[in-house]
Amino acid sequence: MTQVVKRLPVLFLDDVVLLPGMVVPIELDEPAQAAVDAARAADLEEILVAPRLEGHYAAYGVVASLEKVGKFRNGGPAALLRTGERARIGSGVTGPGAALWVEVEAVEPDQPTDRTRELAADYRKLVIAVLQKREAWQIIDTVSAIDDPSTLADTAGWAPYLSNDRKRELLETPEVERRLELLVEWTRDYLAEAEVSDKIDEDVRESVEKRNREYLLREQLRAIRKELGEEDGEGSDDYRARIxxxxxxxxVREAALREVDKLERSSDQSPEGGWIRTWLDTVLDLxxxxxxQDNTDLTGARAVLDADHHGLDEVKERIVEYLGVRARREERGLSVVGGRGSGAVILLAGPPGVGKTSLGESVARALGRKFVRVALGGVRDEAEIRGHRRTYVGALPGRIVRAIKEAGTMNPVVLLDEVDKVxxxxxxxxxxxxxxxxDPAQNHTFRDHYLELDLDLSDVLFIATANVLETIPPALLDRMELVTIDGYTEEEKVAIARDFLVPRQLERAAVTAEEVTVTDDALRELAANYTREAGVRVLERLLAKAFRKVALGELPAVVDEDALTDLVGRPRFTPESGERTAVPGVASGLAVTGMGGDVLYIEASSLPGDRSSNGGLTIxxxxxxxxxxxxxxxLSYVRAHADELGIDPALLDRPIHLHVPAGAVPKDGPSAGVTMTTALVSLLTGRNVRAEVGMTGEVSLTGRVLPIGGVKQKLLAAQRAGLTEVFLPQRNEPDLDDVPAEVRxxxxxxxxxxxxxxxTDALEAADSGIAAA
Known part of the structure; x- marks a missing residue:
């Protein structure tokens, strides 16, 4: 079918987009007046109406007939346009007048298909749903009478919920099916948004009506009370009496009374009244x-600590010293309450399972004080410590104030658990x-943001716990007295299990000591070959597992070494130093992790090729x-002293691979320097490292062995792993005083x-030994 091409003047519109089938009055500005005049000068009753775009012509417009040209009531020029067919805009042409003339090609609508009829039916239902919300019943009848899908789609030109950009997209979409798909999607979105908006409006209206009703009832209640001679300010007299x-x-009394005065002046419906009551309740509950009263019996206090925990002499001595100083101050009539620096802050640092948290409870029992635990692991909000400002919704005091309130005294033992995980x-x-x-010099005037009152914390005994010290800020660590609990020896674990763990797990399994007996050999086997931990947590789990089976009558009631395999399985750990160091290039190092001391086997291997092309050292x-x-x-030290160490220089030209097993575990620290040096020399000289030897220390380029930390934990790990000789830096000699005699x-x-x-001493003998230092 041949398309008809017309030449028409163009009327550009800024704030409206017209679609076919619309009758719209248009105010004629100067360009629009020029388009109308040009059409009338050429004896045309039609013009092309198109949206105005930046920098280029629109691709499509609508052919509109000039139904009437006149003026609005305000005297401004106007034209009444009736839009007809959609038209594709071609090239510009010349014509009479000052208007822009273009060639336009009418776009015939597609023939209806089953798909377009289905979309038209869906769109009609959606449009009727929109019109029903507005109670536009006459328009509903008009829309219901439209059968042509294209005509129905173009009625979207009247839709106020569609933006001009979307209407322009409809104008530039000649395909009826695509237009209906867009309209169905957009109208569904609009109905969904309208439903949410209606729900919000309904909730707001109900809330306002409820508040108005409550206000009326309160005013009536106020009037009734006034007639009865009762005062306003509900509950204020009760708070004043309590204060x-x-x-x-x-x-504190003055601040509380000021808040009561505010409560009396506030209206009943004011939210401030609720905030004041909550604040007064918090203050009065503190x-x-x-x-x-502290227990000043030093002997009795030490007995309590000994009854609850085995070993830990340093911690127990620190607590007894604290008690002794307080008793001495009382005897001399010196203040022990509220004085600057009278408090004590102890940090118990050590691996999990060594009894840090339970030690805090024992300290409270020894002192005769209340005990409160404050878990700090994962806390990231400063308001958890200092409290929220009262202006915030749901404001609460901080955890310290809540701990004091829970304890019911101003001098409890507060355990700040996991302070390293803040x-x-x-x-x-x-x-x-x-x-x-x-800080004992500051906490006598601790100020919580919620209370806004000075709270004296100087008589609180704070005990903090941590697994590692590296994550604690130095300024915070400086405020605390560090007491390390590095772990237990095998004999200490046996004693702890016999005196504490076995009775507790027997009770939990509903078994008595007369019904089951655990031998020391069994406990020693569990501690030596079933666990490799610094504490006793896994050991306690194994005992619990064994007693559960005994309680169910599955095995005899005597837990000895032979019965362990049936009760808890086969041993999980066996000495492996001899196996790991059976080849050159492997050395046993000692390290400290968050779980305590551990043995690291550092492996070195020489690869074929030239190190200049392969990178030299792989780690x-x-x-x-x-x-x-x-x-x-x-590696630099070994290369610099190759001749002295008896190493063939040709071997140093090959690539070296240094590996620390357990690759899934992050490792860092300088104390593996001597172990890496020993592994490299072992590899390059072909001499095995003695299986019974472990070592730790930082190495310098000149071969100096520098001091490291965690000596006690590393020696405990060496003993657990079956090592009998350990090389330590000379400057760590004072740290040996903290090592148990059993380990030494x-x-x-x-x-x-x-x-x-x-x-010289760690490598096995060879024909060509290392030169003496």
């Missing part, structure tokens, strides 16, 4: 004048807030930057200051 009866500090983000730094809490095992630098230093007897410690001393 007068409570033993509050003067500053034990401002309550203090428990984080920080955009909500503040809780660790920084703890500085004021834990694997998920090592940190410090440990990688230790590996580089170790089982493990021979060699103190060295130069790595060549380790290489």
């Amino acid at each position: 007068e009866a409570a033993e509050l500090p003067d500053a 034990p401002w004048s309550e203090r428990s 984080g920080s983000d955009f909500r503040g730094d809780p660790a920084a807030a703890l500085l004021e809490v834990l 694997t095992g998920q090592l940190g930057e410090v440990m990688k630098e230790s590996a580089q230093i170790a 007897e089982a493990v021979t410690v060699h103190l060295v200051s130069d790595v060549r001393e380790i290489l």
